[in-house]
Amino acid sequence: MLKDIIEFFKESNQNGFGFFVVSVLFYLFVFFLIQFFQHKKRFYLFYSLYALINGINLLQYIDGVFFSSFFYSPAGWEFMYWTHYPSQLLASMLFCFFILDIMHLKKEHTNVVKWIYWTYTGISPIYLLLWAMQVGNHQSHWIDHFHVYIFLPLNLAMFTLVFYIVSKEERMIKWYILSGMSFLFVSYLTITYFSFGRKSIKEVIFIFYLGVLIENLLFALAIGLEQKMAYREKAIVQKKYIDQLEENQVIKESINRTLSDELLQVKTEVEGLSTEAQKERTEKLTMKMENRFIQLRLDALRSQMNPHFIFNALNSIKSYLIENNQEKAIYYLGRFSKLIRAILESSRKDLITLEEEINTIDMYVEIEGDRFKNNITYICRIEENLKPDQVLVPSLLLQPFVENSIWHGLTTKEGEKRLEIGFKTIKSTNRLRITIEDNGIGREASQLRNLQNPLKGKSLGLSIIKDRLEFFSKKFKDDFHVKIIDLKDETTGMAKGTKVVLSLPVLIVGDV
Incomplete structure (x- = not known):
């Protein structure tokens, strides 16, 4: 039974599971992009674009569907070559900004958030310049070295730091965020381990499918819980507003009663x-x-x-x-x-x-x-x-x-x-x-x-x-x-x- 399940996931590129994961990611992209335009909250946009980039990056591994042949064509190879490094940079930034925004970490961890923003501001121009050099000259490998020896260690440091400060927060959604980050980290770690064993990335990509799917579903649950809490807070404010209006009405009625009583008393005094x-x-x-x-x-x-x-x-x-x-x-x-x-x-x-x-x-x-x-x-x-x-x-x-x-x-x-x-x-x-x-x-x-x-x-x-x-x-x-x-x-x-x-x-x- 377990062997059959493992074999099923190993064939994710052919049996439709990989296509299912990509479809879920594109659905999440569209759904939360609409949520962003309705509610104007930035974490909707960050998460929507993050899901889109993950979906695009996984398209190249899927076989037997209408777009598979494109990635075996010269145009497909050019597309993957041009988008590989920019998508890595953008996905990393969107992932980090999403967590900072939905957890409101800027409020209590200003210096940490500033450091992360300045880090991305500093490395992004260098990263894109080295990538452009490789696009112009295929013999240039500066971007490869920069990605492995500088970009990835910095990302790991920021990932660890964000994971730590999220764990110290008291908000309910932190458990969804921490779980999603953990699944993503484990999937990356596992694929890296198998890569050293000289296995083809297509043989172990199902691990990344599972990690990305579970991570994105957990993040979606976190967004849903955040939205629920926002609606609840709004309802509390509205109730306070209505209570204040009712209190004002009681005051007005009390004033009218007081005036009526005092006028009656005055009338009695005047008559005497x-x-x-x-x-x-x-x-x-x-x-x-x-x-x-x-x-x-x-x-x-x-x-x-x-x-x-x-x-x-x-x-x-x-x-x-x-x-x-x-x-x-x-x-x-x-x-x-x-x-x-x-x-x-x-x-x-x-x-x-x-x-x-x-x-x-x-x-x-x-x-x-x-x-x-x-x-x-x-x-x-x-x-x-x-x-x-x-x-x-x-x-x-x-x-x-x-x-x-x-x-x-x-x-x-x-x-x-x-x-x-x-x-x-x-x-x-x-x-x-x-x-x-x-x-x-x-x-x-x-x-x-x-x-x-x-x-x-x-x-x-x-x-x-x-x-x-x-x-x-x-x-x-x-x-x-x-x-x-x-x-x-x-x-x-x-x-x-x-x-x-x-x-x-x-x-x-x-x-x-």
Whole structure:
């Protein structure tokens, strides 16, 4: 029985087993190339091309199929002669890069990965130059010596090093990777041993068939497990996002219940007052309730701040850590924590200085802009005579408008994305004029997109800001108002952005 099995594998070139292995390799090439175009992950591409090169290298050993005669022709010999050494170099690089990428070794083993990259960068030009010399002059054998005495030892060193650091990782897929590497190494070692015994490569090529087949299937299983883990992580993030939205809904309902209870209590108190005192008491209670109402709505704004913004910011930090860009991740995390702290502190005050508000907006735009690879041009213009540290404005006044400009105006816009904020005083009326202008897709296009995506509906923040402006108008007996203008091209009439104009009285620190 065992003898029959061995004989079967020895005849792999004739009985179809070799052709089966090559067919599997070409299938894996096509399948994972499609996966690369769908998911844009590099290890799919590395593995796909690695399977293709292995398949092409094995074609020459198979007999009795439609392409066999080609490899016995002069053109076939030329093809094998031209591609032998480049395919060895490329297969080695793709094999190594695939393992480094799928195991995310760059994150914790930066120096090792850099050494491997620099090694291939250094030897590849020399290797290809010596190969070109042999192609031009068949009497040149420099590439043969370089391949045996330099390239193969370096590959063995890198193989051993990668095997070692993979074995130290805690990821589940490492067992598939280590097993695949082991099968490949054993098959190479066995063929080398028999080659010293002067056996024809065709007599023992079945060992390589088995090694390559098992190795590639194990690597395919590793990719499948990696994909499964990625889907699971994505599902966890989505669940957290949904949980946050549900929590926001609970907060809104709680606010409504609280307001209803307090209004009922106020109504009871008012009914118990005398007619003469009722008017004065009613005004005070109304002001108290409006202040309480605004505070609760501000709490809602803070709780809303904004699930998708927070998750995206954390994901950006995570991506920097995965890419081993620790300096950028630490800087980004520092800015993010400062922004959250500034928002929490501002939300506890009715008024803050214009300087504090501008700093908060600068941090917010910087964090959002970083997610667009700094593709947003942000300009902040402050009138020369205006002193931001001496002027007071309602807290968290600008963030909802800036958020709207970015998320509903600029995210889906092609080409240049521009956001400009201006601050100036109107001396004749002693008023502060704030403008927020973007060159986004406009409100009409944004509203159409929102209808198609319920998760991007009407901003709670804008509604709260309008209520707060009405409150401050009554409190300071002056006009706080906002106007939103749709910008259009004068020639075509097409939308070319949105402009928000805020008009406030100038409130000086120490006078309020």
